[in-house]
Amino acid sequence: MEELIKKLIEETEKTNKLLQWGYKGKDPDELLTIEQVSEEFKIGPNKTREMFNDKALPVQTYTKPFKVKRMAVVNYMDTRHDYLKGG
Numbered sequence: 001m002e003e004l005i006k007k008l009i010e011e012t013e014k015t016n017k018l019l020q021w022g023y024k025g026k027d028p029d030e031l032l033t034i035e036q037v038s039e040e041f042k043i044g045p046n047k048t049r050e051m052f053n054d055k056a057l058p059v060q061t062y063t064k065p066f067k068v069k070r071m072a073v074v075n076y077m078d079t080r081h082d083y084l085k086g087g
Helices: 003-021 034-041 045-053 068-075
Strands: none
Touching: 003 034, 034 068
């Protein structure tokens, strides 16, 4: 019975996490590459590379290709980054 309760709590936490991030069929913890971020968020590949080089975006640089969580990209885009605006 205790095992069942633990499993229920885990599943409830997963559901709450998905609801918190506005679940639209996409896992907020999914790791995305530069190409995937560019395609999903409709950002040019060069601008996406600039974002990946920004220290404010927690990119996993120990993987090849570099990856970032979808949730981190959404959080990054919630703040202003005027230096990425370009000329």
